[in-house]
Amino acid sequence: MTEPILTASGVSKRFGPVLALNDVAFHVERGEVHALLGINGAGKSTFIKILSGLIQKDTGSIRIAGQEVDFKAPEDAIHAGIATVQQHPELVSDMSGLDNIFLGRECAGRGLFGRVDRRAMEQRADALLARFSVPLDLSREVGDMSAVEREAVAILQALAADDIKVLILDEPTSTLTEIEREDLFALMNQLRSQGISIIYITHQLEEVFAIADSFSVFRGGTCIARMSVAEARSENISLAALMLGEAIGDIFPPKGAAEKLGEVVLKVEKLTRDGEFSNITFEARKGEILGIFGLVGSGCDELAKAIFGVTPAQSGRIAVNGAAISPKKPRHALDAGIFLVPGDRRTEGLALDRPALFNVPLANLRRAANGGWSLKGRQIRNDAKLLTDQVALSPPSLTTPASGFSGGNQQKIVLAKGLYTEADVYIFVEPTVGVDIGARAKIYALMRNLSEKAAVIVISSDCDEVFGVADRTIAMHKGRQAEAQAGGLFDRDGLLLAGIMGGSMQ
Amino acid sequence: MKRLRFLSSGYGRGMAFILLVLIVAAGFATAEPRFLTQASLSGIARHMAANGLAALGLTFVVIVRKFDLSLAGVAAFSAMSMGAVIAAGFPLTVAIAAGLLIGLIIGGISGFAISRAGFPDIVTTIAVGSVCSGLAFLYTGGRSIFQNFFQSGITNLNDARFLGVGVSLWFLVAAYAVAWLVMHKTRTGLAFYATGENPNAAAFSGISTSRYVALAYMLCAAFTVLAVLLILAESGNAETNKGANLMMPAYAGVFLGAAIMGGTSVISTFAGILLITMLLDGFSLMGVPYYYSDGVVSLILLLGVVAFSDIARTWIGGLKVLFGQSGTAGRASGGQV
Structure with a gap:
């Protein structure tokens, strides 16, 4: 057996009183796709930052192809052959893919006035594309590209440095649809066949079996397991149990009981917004969770925004508790008792620099002021405490800025903000993107609890999520609603097919 | 660790501000004995009233x-x-x-x-x-x-x-009190911040x-x-x-105050405008021409913003690590732990 391309042993890192990494042993073989798993806070991000030179280890050694290395800065890591694509790649959206790939490396000459040699750049880009055949027009602006094309540009940018041996991908699929994910996997397969090793971070456990050769699991700041995917498959090992350190059952809560099915709360009829969705009709009741599955471009995100009044529908009817409404802005929808947990919590859900205490009361200032004008400080604090406890915010701090929480806990703050509105209809859009498995189970359980008092609608491009959490499902494809045959319910494959192909095939 | 907490807490920031006021006052009193006379102080109060009203208006826009x-x-x-x-x-x-x-x-x-x-x-x-x-x-x-x-x-x-006390100062105090109530105690204020x-x-x-x-x-x-x-x-x-001379003090007051107090608020603007007015009046009393004193005040603004920034705090943390007190790095900056 040849020596691993990358070996880490005894790596520790301390932040103040917190031991973030404790004696980590880790290795990656040449030309393998290696998944790095762990819940938020397990230490995998810290470990990746050390490997990419963003922060420095306190103790331990890292060897690349047998050579001891010590990274002081990201350039050192790149020079040693480790390239990293961050979770949200920083690309300049006004510049072309080509310019992004060579940003900062436009010319061989030094100095402020070095000439940009476009032809050399194009040749190098062609050479790159010849090695990794991506169907990609690099002359387009990055801002016009789809998520998977941007990811490909970021990967090419990482590989443009000479002699990259290890590529680190930090949650590359979190913003991709199922089809785009396949494209990314194809690119990863090519890289593997070229002998490049890939360290791949993901929260989607089924992806591990789809693409990885082997995986490591981090828990509590150390690497607790490393095994090949074949091994895990043959021994039927539960990745989730490994990550959480306990055997867990299904992450999805039990389905709602039929006798608890309550009255219709939200009724949507023939809702249409040109170019986005048309003739959408459904009902949502108390006591059940309604799932809507659709890929990006299916119009389901736009449907949620129309019901919430962000981008109003042009025709059709919406009724809450029997009263017709036509929300023109979120205020109208909130007043009618609808709350939207938006798909992009960072830009649409939270004031990131502010703590839970600021964010929780925002969507119901009337309650925060007890119907009057002046805020009831103590009451807000008590309510916020109650609600953040209810969603199990961790750490349970009302004063830490939202940006200081993990993705799952940020989502819990949005949820607490929703609970504060005491709405009758809760619409969740992509509720668990970038959320680790522990927090996911908690969020699903909260949805189930919520469904006892309100109608809950879950809209997602993750078919298993929709199927797992919902009692009843609808699929959307290219703006149209696809129902199961004969008023029946979708099975999992039927739902997936309807969302991808636009109809159930017999 | 303690000193870092001191810098970030509201209490510590308030103390830092009072200390700054005392230092500036002592400095001018030493350099120019007339600084602490009735005439000079009531002049400061009047100028602060004008500067402070403009800065208060600007505060809403900056928020x-x-x-x-x-x-x-x-x-x-x-x-x-x-x-x-x-x-x-x-x-x-x-x-x-x-x-x-x-x-x-x-x-x-x-x-x-x-x-x-x-x-x-x-x-x-x-x-x-x-x-x-x-x-x-x-x-x-x-x-x-x-x-x-x-x-x-x-x-x-x-x-x-x-x-x-001159009525203009009462006028200023009343305006700040009302603004403080609205911005920090009502739902309107919360909506402004959001x-x-x-x-x-x-x-x-x-x-x-x-x-x-x-x-x-x-x-x-x-x-x-x-x-x-x-x-x-x-x-x-x-x-x-x-x-024409309202704009610089107003901006300087809002941003210096925000730097000292750790965020834009009605109180931070009041603190900032008090310091800025003292500086401007002190310099003019000393006979420094306005084209120099404007420059000096702007420089002080810049220094203040840098000195009270997060970067400076991290930097102080780094210094302490250098001097061998490991484990005091304060914020685990950039690390997901």
Whole structure:
């Protein structure tokens, strides 16, 4: 057996009183796709930052192809052959893919006035594309590209440095649809066949079996397991149990009981917004969770925004508790008792620099002021405490800025903000993107609890999520609603097919 | 660790501010004994009233994360407008009402253009400010207006005292108290802050962000008019360059205060404007020409913003690590732990 391309042993890192990494042993073989798993806070991000030179280890050694290395800065890591694509790649959206790939490396000459040699750049880009055949027009602006094309540009940018041996991908699929994910996997397969090793971070456990050769699991700041995917498959090992350190059952809560099915709360009829969705009709009741599955471009995100009044529908009817409404802005929808947990919590859900205490009361200032004008400080604090406890915010701090929480806990703050509105209809859009498995189970359980008092609608491009959490499902494809045959319910494959192909095939 | 906490806590910041005031006061008192006389202190109070009103208006705009560069233009136009109304023989209250109306209209135009029509804030307010500067010349072609000023009673705003303190300072304190109550104790204030922190998330929370942005510009212009009113009261005439010296102290006060107090608020602006006014008056008392003192004050602003920034705190943490006290690095910056 040849020596691993990358070996880490005894790596520790301390932040103040917190031991973030404790004696980590880790290795990656040449030309393998290696998944790095762990819940938020397990230490995998810290470990990746050390490997990419963003922060420095306190103790331990890292060897690349047998050579001891010590990274002081990201350039050192790149020079040693480790390239990293961050979770949200920083690309300049006004510049072309080509310019992004060579940003900062436009010319061989030094100095402020070095000439940009476009032809050399194009040749190098062609050479790159010849090695990794991506169907990609690099002359387009990055801002016009789809998520998977941007990811490909970021990967090419990482590989443009000479002699990259290890590529680190930090949650590359979190913003991709199922089809785009396949494209990314194809690119990863090519890289593997070229002998490049890939360290791949993901929260989607089924992806591990789809693409990885082997995986490591981090828990509590150390690497607790490393095994090949074949091994895990043959021994039927539960990745989730490994990550959480306990055997867990299904992450999805039990389905709602039929006798608890309550009255219709939200009724949507023939809702249409040109170019986005048309003739959408459904009902949502108390006591059940309604799932809507659709890929990006299916119009389901736009449907949620129309019901919430962000981008109003042009025709059709919406009724809450029997009263017709036509929300023109979120205020109208909130007043009618609808709350939207938006798909992009960072830009649409939270004031990131502010703590839970600021964010929780925002969507119901009337309650925060007890119907009057002046805020009831103590009451807000008590309510916020109650609600953040209810969603199990961790750490349970009302004063830490939202940006200081993990993705799952940020989502819990949005949820607490929703609970504060005491709405009758809760619409969740992509509720668990970038959320680790522990927090996911908690969020699903909260949805189930919520469904006892309100109608809950879950809209997602993750078919298993929709199927797992919902009692009843609808699929959307290219703006149209696809129902199961004969008023029946979708099975999992039927739902997936309807969302991808636009109809159930017999 | 302790010292870092001290810097970040509100209590520590308040102490740091009081310390700064004492140092500046002691410095000027040593260099120029006249600094602590009754005349000098009441001068500081009067100038602080004018600067403070303009800075208070600007605070609303900064809280919604915008800029207003039309301050000087609004000041000039409203100064000449109020002067013209007074000169025409109308009572002072009519002049003030006219000035405020003009301010609200101009602020409303900027606010509407920026929040509804989506114009860029800096370009829009520079344009609006320039137009206003030009309009200021309409009344007299640039000559100063002083007719009827004395009889109108406007100078009382400058001279009258209540409990031994000039009324303009009481005026300022009242304005700050009301603003503090509104911005920090009501749902309106929370909505202003939410609009600034993340307008998108605020809109998704049912807050009408464009309304608050427009309101911020209207309040900014209205408070600028009140600041100009005090300047007219002090000088006893209206000129087109009145208020040209309002902009720098206002911005410096808002941003220095925010740096010291760790965020923009009514209190931080009050702290900032007190320091800035002390500095400006102290320098002018020492005979430093305004073109130097402006430079010095701007430099102090820059230093203050840097000294109280997060970067500086991390840097201090780094220094402590260098000196062998490991485990005191304070914030686990950048590490997901």
